[in-house]
Amino acid sequence: MTPLLFSLAKRSSFSVSPPRWFAAHVLASMAGFVFISLHVAAGRLFSTPGILYLLLLFLIFQGIVARVFLSQQFSRQFGSRESSFTVTHATRRELAEVIASKTLLLTRLEPQASEALFSPNLRHAMNYPLLTLRYARLMSRESHLVGARRRAGRPLSMWRRLHIFAALLFLTGIIIHVVAVTFLAGYVAGDDTIYWWHLATWGGET
Structure with a gap:
């Protein structure tokens, strides 16, 4: 949730230190990747939850490319140069x-x-x-x-939008996953045993 808070904070009047929020966004994403990797270690990559993991890998790859390879291009867009304001x-x-x-x-x-x-x-x-x-x-x-x-350039201008869109998809999928395993444990488990903590077994076979 920290990357989501970072996105909201930098678009509000409450972000007094955007660099710190960005650092928290990166560190929380790294920790989340480790925990989610451990969580899905015994699962199937090409499954519904596995798609979320692939989406997370894409987000990390895209973020690394943006910061390592595209950062100079990004910085040039904020330079106070005459060509930026010539019409x-x-x-x-x-x-x-x-x-x-x-x-x-x-x-x-x-x-x-x-x-x-x-x-x-x-x-x-x-x-x-x-x-x-x-x-x-x-x-x-x-x-x-x-x-x-x-x-x-089109790749640079669309990179950030794609990152935000993919992040929203990932967050939506995580919320659906948490709700499903908590309240629809019977549906998620199918014919298998419900081995996780849950509140209800709705959706299972009666």
């Missing part, structure tokens, strides 16, 4: 209109914030869902106009 004359007016719309919207969303530095988080999404959605769309439009994703 053609044709898009300059549209970009100005987008920034003006963001500035006006920000007076309702976060009056004390600076448009150049502001990024909406979960608190804004919970308190002002429609305003946050409108602002996020303007941010996406601005990013498209300055060509941020084109400079990053």
Whole structure:
């Protein structure tokens, strides 16, 4: 659950130290991999729980590749260089209109914030869902106009989204697994003996 908390914390106003949250995310993931490996050691890899294990291996592999091989490319996207903010004359007016719309919207969303530095988080999404959605769309439009994703390249821009999507799949599978073995132990065991702690044997043969 720590990686999930890390994802929520860095998107909220409660993350006072994102690097520490990231370190906790990595360490908890490593510990989780060890414990899950021990847990599934006697199971079948190509089974329903085994798919979750393969998904975990994919998440670890993807994270390692991102931090070891793609980190330099990621860092270049945050450099304050002129080429990051250079636009053609044709898009300059549209970009100005987008920034003006963001500035006006920000007076309702976060009056004390600076448009150049502001990024909406979960608190804004919970308190002002429609305003946050409108602002996020303007941010996406601005990013498209300055060509941020084109400079990053499609693999780099999609890597993080794929990691988040795979992590959500893994978390959903873990929750389903825990619920099933706790409340539907009879269904999970099938013809075998229920050898684990559980609350109910629903789903088993009567």
